[in-house]
Amino acid sequence: MSEDGSHEATAVPGPAGRAARRDPRRAPRGTWSLAGVLAGLAGLATSYVTAVALGVRESPVVAVAEALVRLTPGPVAEAAIGGLGSASKPLLLAGMGAALLLVFAFAGRRQRRAWWQPLLVWLALGAIGAAAVLSAPVATVPDLVPVLVGVVTWLFALSLLTTPLARLERIAVPRVGAGAEPGPEDSRRATARAATRRAFLVRAGVVAAGAVVVGAAGRLVGRPRRAVEQTRRLLRLPITRPDVPDAALVGLEGVTPWQTPLPEFYLIHTAIVVPTIDPEQWELRIHGMVDREVRLTYADLLAREVTEQWVTLTCVSNPVGGDLVGNAWWSGVRLAGLLAEAGVQPGADAVLQTSADGWTCSTPLDALTDDRGAMLAVGMDGAPLPIEHGFPVRTVVPGLYGYVSATKWVVDLEVTRFADVAAYWTQRGWGERGPVKTSSRVDVPRSGAEVPAGDVRCGGVAWAQGTGIAAVEVALDGGAWQPAEIASPPTDDTWVQWAATVEVEPGEHVLRVRATDKSGAVQTGVVRDVLPDGATGWHEVDFTAS
Ligand SMILES: Nc1nc2c(c(=O)[nH]1)N[C@H]1C(S)=C(S)[C@@H](COP(=O)(O)O)O[C@H]1N2
Numbered sequence: 001m002s003e004d005g006s007h008e009a010t011a012v013p014g015p016a017g018r019a020a021r022r023d024p025r026r027a028p029r030g031t032w033s034l035a036g037v038l039a040g041l042a043g044l045a046t047s048y049v050t051a052v053a054l055g056v057r058e059s060p061v062v063a064v065a066e067a068l069v070r071l072t073p074g075p076v077a078e079a080a081i082g083g084l085g086s087a088s089k090p091l092l093l094a095g096m097g098a099a100l101l102l103v104f105a106f107a108g109r110r111q112r113r114a115w116w117q118p119l120l121v122w123l124a125l126g127a128i129g130a131a132a133v134l135s136a137p138v139a140t141v142p143d144l145v146p147v148l149v150g151v152v153t154w155l156f157a158l159s160l161l162t163t164p165l166a167r168l169e170r171i172a173v174p175r176v177g178a179g180a181e182p183g184p185e186d187s188r189r190a191t192a193r194a195a196t197r198r199a200f201l202v203r204a205g206v207v208a209a210g211a212v213v214v215g216a217a218g219r220l221v222g223r224p225r226r227a228v229e230q231t232r233r234l235l236r237l238p239i240t241r242p243d244v245p246d247a248a249l250v251g252l253e254g255v256t257p258w259q260t261p262l263p264e265f266y267l268i269h270t271a272i273v274v275p276t277i278d279p280e281q282w283e284l285r286i287h288g289m290v291d292r293e294v295r296l297t298y299a300d301l302l303a304r305e306v307t308e309q310w311v312t313l314t315c316v317s318n319p320v321g322g323d324l325v326g327n328a329w330w331s332g333v334r335l336a337g338l339l340a341e342a343g344v345q346p347g348a349d350a351v352l353q354t355s356a357d358g359w360t361c362s363t364p365l366d367a368l369t370d371d372r373g374a375m376l377a378v379g380m381d382g383a384p385l386p387i388e389h390g391f392p393v394r395t396v397v398p399g400l401y402g403y404v405s406a407t408k409w410v411v412d413l414e415v416t417r418f419a420d421v422a423a424y425w426t427q428r429g430w431g432e433r434g435p436v437k438t439s440s441r442v443d444v445p446r447s448g449a450e451v452p453a454g455d456v457r458c459g460g461v462a463w464a465q466g467t468g469i470a471a472v473e474v475a476l477d478g479g480a481w482q483p484a485e486i487a488s489p490p491t492d493d494t495w496v497q498w499a500a501t502v503e504v505e506p507g508e509h510v511l512r513v514r515a516t517d518k519s520g521a522v523q524t525g526v527v528r529d530v531l532p533d534g535a536t537g538w539h540e541v542d543f544t545a546s
Pocket residue numbers: 265266267268269270271313314315316355356357359388389390401402403405406407408409
């Protein structure tokens with residue numbers, strides 16, 4: 001407000017001064033912007049706390065962010081989620097935050113022109129929020145309440161903050177310093193202006209403090225995550241910790257660990273804020289083309305026979321040589337048995353799976369009922385599923401890419417027909433069925449490595465889940481394929497480590513790898529992009545020998 005004062009001081013000297021161009025009574029633009037920003041933040045805080053209180057997931061801002069993710073063209077989105085990894089979401093939220101601050105400031109400045117101008121801004125923002133909330137795959141009308149509360153707060157807070165600013169502009173500036181002696185009228189005006197400025201400061205303080213308190217309360221209440229994390233830690237499940245079988249190890253340093261360390265297990269999900277589900281609250285519904293609808297609680301599920309198996313999970317967005325693939329020991333209940341309990345009707349060929357955050361995928365029915373061991377997993381590597389990997393229950397189907405099968409936080413299975421449904425990624429141009437393609441990767445030497453010339457040990461992993469890997473071959477500098485040694489993992493549902501020795505002269509070299517699966521099919525060298533149903537081509541590394 002000192003800025004405010006200096007305006008008045010320079011304003012008085014007369015028509016020749018800056019005062020001629022700028023009405024001295026006006027509160028500076030910055031003050032109006034500040035009012036807009038404070039009102040804006042207050043609205044975000046009340047809408048957030050309302051969302052939390054109503055049990056709607058997080059705030060409308062998150063809904064908008066998720067809608068943006070959904071609106072992003074499929075390939076760009078999967079690439080961003082896969083490529084930028086954990087940075088893509090904070091970046092998106094930061095960008096939205098910056099844009100919102102600018103819009104809030106703009107609304108504040110508009111209020112000076114006419115009361116209805118910011119109203120248009122708030123309504124536009126509210127409409128975007130409402131559209132985003134309703135466009136979420138599972139949305140209900142009450143989900144709009146937080147948006148409404150936010151808009152009302154914006155209106156109320158901005159008028160609260162700007163009433164003193166408008167009043168200030170109506171009180172004439174007292175004459176000081178210039179020729180004429182200030183009269184009683186001038187001191188009355190000076191007092192009135194000071195009081196009005198104080199009123200603004202008080203209101204700004206109240207709104208800012210209110211927003212902070214409300215926002216903090218929302219965070220407190222909105223952190224069910226800590227509680228769920230706690231519940232998860234205390235869970236004792238009838239599952240075992242795995243021992244990595246020696247036969248699965250090829251014994252070459254630098255080759256990807258056969259069992260993927262949990263912190264390194266890739267993560268792919270469209271949710272900005274992952275669902276935190278208390279297992280006590282979890283329920284799965286199996287319905288659609290079935291004889292009897294089945295509803296299962298977590299306890300019901302655990303009362304069934306729990307089976308355990310190694311399965312390597314792969315993302316369709318994994319490029320040749322990429323690392324969106326990981327191997328874990330999964331514990332859970334076979335889906336074949338559960339679907340049999342429900343009684344699948346003739347004509348069905350798909351199961352539409354829905355997660356608590358509204359993500360969907362349609363899985364070929366036979367992949368869930370044949371003997372490959374598709375399961376509702378409750379455990380990963382001998383512990384309850386990590387929240388990010390789908391706690392309390394997710395689907396794991398050997399041999400299918402994650403986007404058509406591996407639903408995390410799964411809550412609904414609808415037996416149906418491919419012809420009748422469209423799922424999240426298939427709507428965006430990705431293939432309907434998504435069987436994993438036979439792939440292989442060189443881990444050592446790394447691309448760009450320098451190694452001593454002579455015999456060079458190389459190695460990596462290869463996978464053809466469901467079919468199994470029969471052989472791996474390497475070729476140096478485009479020469480003949482030569483066989484690699486492969487380890488013997490306990491099942492065909494996991495990747496296989498391989499190693500080979502190649503003789504290299506000093507200089508630059510290219511090493512490529514290909515696998516043959518147990519059906520006899522040789523991995524294709526035809527280069528294809530990840531869209532629509534998984535990349536193909538041989539992985540190559542360049543290295544230098546000296
Ligand atoms: N609810 C939900 N489940 C999901 C996804 C998702 O976006 N939401 N992504 C799928 C994809 S594309 C893959 S590759 C796997 C990844 O599982 P992970 O994150 O446990 O590695 O989860 C699948 N399950």
